Every structure is written in structure tokens, then in C-alpha cells.
Amino acid sequence: MFAVMESGKKIRVAILDMNEGQANQGMRCLREILEQYRLNLQLDLVYDEFEVRIRQEIPDMGYDIYLSSGGPGSPLESEGSEWELKYFQWLTHIEKWNNDPARLHKKYVFFICHSYQLACRHYKVAHVTKRRSTAFGIFPIHLVRDGKQEPVFEGLADPFYAVDSRDYQVIQPNQNRLKQMGARILGIEKERPHVALERAIMTIRFNEYMIGTQFHPEADATGMTMYLQREDKKQTVINGYGEAKWLSMLEHLNDPDKIGWTYSHVLPNFLNIAVEHMHLQPV
DSSP states (O other), X not given: OOSSOOTTOOEEEEEEEOSTXXXXXXXXXXHHHHHHHHHHHTOOEEEEEEEOSSSOOOOOXXXXXXXXXXXXXXXXXXXXXXXXXXXXXXXXXXXXXXXXTTOOSOOEEEEETHHHHHHHHHHTSSEEEEEEEEEEEEEEEEEOHHHHTOGGGTTOOSSEEEEEEEEEEEESOOHHHHHHHTOEEEEEEOOOTTSXXXXXXXXXXXXXXEEEESSBTTOOHHHHHHHHTSHHHHHHHHHHHOHHHHHHHHHHTTOTTXXXXXXXXXXXXXXXXHHHHHHHSOO
């Protein structure tokens, strides 16, 4: 898209850590994606991390790009909590900033998994509910019409494969609210003809500057291999899908056309769009 940013343009990224102090691979992956991106494009890029749910740390408006991570627990039970109110207040500040025509430098936000579920509930674009059973593994993401035109998914096949790890789901889209916001559903989970359940909404563009995914675009083969080999996760997969499914997941991790391709495209594409926007604006 471009080689090197103009001198004097530092890119500031905020990572909103929603993991509530629990060890995870997602934060490592986000750091590595940003480091790889900085080195590959020779950018003056820096990032800071904010622990949202325990320390109630929320970034200010001094950042260009915000990555809001996945995390454990229920996206419903936190309703009304102090940290969630601060998080949604931050979202409101972002919207006001981006809606102000006098502010040429817009703020870009990417919501992952738990953050995506919170955003869907906050904006009332769909219903967030608990699943009958845990979804965990590497699954196909099917793009709908708007998703096939989405620049963040440029270079991906339809379907493409991604890591999915959730006990909750986003279903029953509120079409009136989506239209009112100018939001668009981009992708849904795989069709299961033998199951009489609605397909979950896997990704939504909330507006020109905010997009979210139910799946984990930051997941890499290293982290997912470690995760799958944890005894609790191994048993979750085997109990739900059988040992053959668990073994096939491990095989998928070595397939460069599966999560490796998603890892190298989705968030880098998002970063490209945000950084190109900065590139086009005056210093």
C-alpha cells in the first residue's frame, strides 16, 4: 500500500487488555503482529497496553489505533459494572471524535471476541446469548455479500479459517439498528444443516472506523498448539467432537492456508487501512 510513512508521523496504538489477569496467548500475538508490522514497513510505531477489567485502565484520545482483545467470562454479567461503564464511555468518546468533521485524523478500533460481544450488546445490533456448548477450535468463516467487499478481508478465501473460542454467541441481528448505524454484517459461522439453530454472526463492521470479529484473527500456530495441548482444552475438544477432531485441528495448524493466512492478513489489512488514512492527512 505504501513503503514508509512521512517523517514526523508517529503511529500510536493502544491495546485494551480484556483478559482479567488470566494468562493467554492473544496478547503475545497482538504484540508480535505490531512488531512485525513496524519492522516490515519501517514505521515509527509504538504501543501501550491497558488492563481494563481489573485496574480499569482506559486509553485517552492520544492514540491512532485501538485493538480491544478477547477475554474470559460472560459478556452479559458485566453489565452495569464500573469497568464496563468506563469502557463504553471510551467508545462514546471515540464516536464523537470520529463524527466531528473538524477532526481529520480519525480513530480506528478493532474488537476481538469478548470485546466484539460487548460492542454488539452496547450498540444493540444483535442478541448476545450463551451457547448450548462451547465452540472451540479452527472453523470456517463464511463471508456474506458485504464481507466479500470488505478491505480488511482482502486476500482471504471464502470461507477462510480462524480460531474460535467462545461460550457465547451473537445472533438475531437487529436490522433496523444496523441500518440506523450504517453497520454491516460481514460473515457468519458455517452452516450446520443437521442442527436447527441460527448461525452466529462472526464479524460486523460497526461504522467506517470500527470493525469486530467473534473469532481470533491474532491467533498463530505456536500459541494455538500450546492451547490445544493443554489438558483441559484437549478434553473440551475430545468430549465435544472426538479425538479425531482434536488431531485434525493440530494438523490444520501446519497448513499455511488456514490460521496462518488469517493471521497474516486480517489485522495487517486493518492496520494498513488505518495507517494509510494517517498517511493521507496533513501532519
